Amino acid sequence: MRANQTLKRYYDFWNKKYFDNLLPHDVKIGYDAKRYASRKRKKEFGEADARKNEIAINPRWRDTKAIVLWALIHEMAHLEEYRRHGRMSDHDEPFEEIMNELGAKGAFSKHNGLRRYSIW
Ligand SMILES: [Zn+2]
Numbered sequence: 001m002r003a004n005q006t007l008k009r010y011y012d013f014w015n016k017k018y019f020d021n022l023l024p025h026d027v028k029i030g031y032d033a034k035r036y037a038s039r040k041r042k043k044e045f046g047e048a049d050a051r052k053n054e055i056a057i058n059p060r061w062r063d064t065k066a067i068v069l070w071a072l073i074h075e076m077a078h079l080e081e082y083r084r085h086g087r088m089s090d091h092d093e094p095f096e097e098i099m100n101e102l103g104a105k106g107a108f109s110k111h112n113g114l115r116r117y118s119i120w
Contacts (some may be wrong), residue, residue, distance in 0.1 A: 001032040001056055010072055011055070018107050023079050024053055027070070031059035045071035050082035073107060074099075 007029040015023045036042055036058040040053050045067065046057040055075045061067040077098045078088045102108065 001028070001030040001053070003028050004030040004057075005058065007031075007055075007068075007072060010069060011076065014073060014076060014107070016116035018069070018073075018105055019076065019080055022083060023076060027053050027055060027079070029055040031062060033059050033117070035047035036060060048077045048078040048082075048085070048088070050079055050088060067101055073102065077102060 008027075011023075011027065011029055012025075015021050015025070035056055036044060036046070042058075042060060044058055045061065046055060048055050055072065056070050057068055057075075061071065077095060080098050081095050082088050084098075085094055
């Protein structure tokens with residue numbers, strides 16, 4: 001997977017804005033065509049791997065910015081869960097708590113700092 005600088009810029013921006021800049025700064029983020037090529041995985045959005053320090057986004061959604069950004073911040077929430085708890089759940093309570101915090105901070109609103117792109 002090749003690192004994507006645009007995705008990394010969103011990551012860095014949100015890391016400062018919503019995660020107190022506490023998420024790792026050297027994460028590799030990119031679109032991974034190979035990973036999502038199979039029938040089983042082709043509809044997935046993305047995946048975070050805290051040990052590999054990597055976020056992969058499914059390129060299928062590349063032209064739909066709202067989905068890509070939503071997937072990215074979702075995966076960032078997984079990394080935050082890992083930072084806090086040393087593990088990532090299957091979207092259980094600790095994950096949900098982080099998503100709720102992000103919501104309360106306005107991450108999913110029109111005023112999420114991206115100007116032209118609200119996530120919803
Ligand atoms: Zn997830």
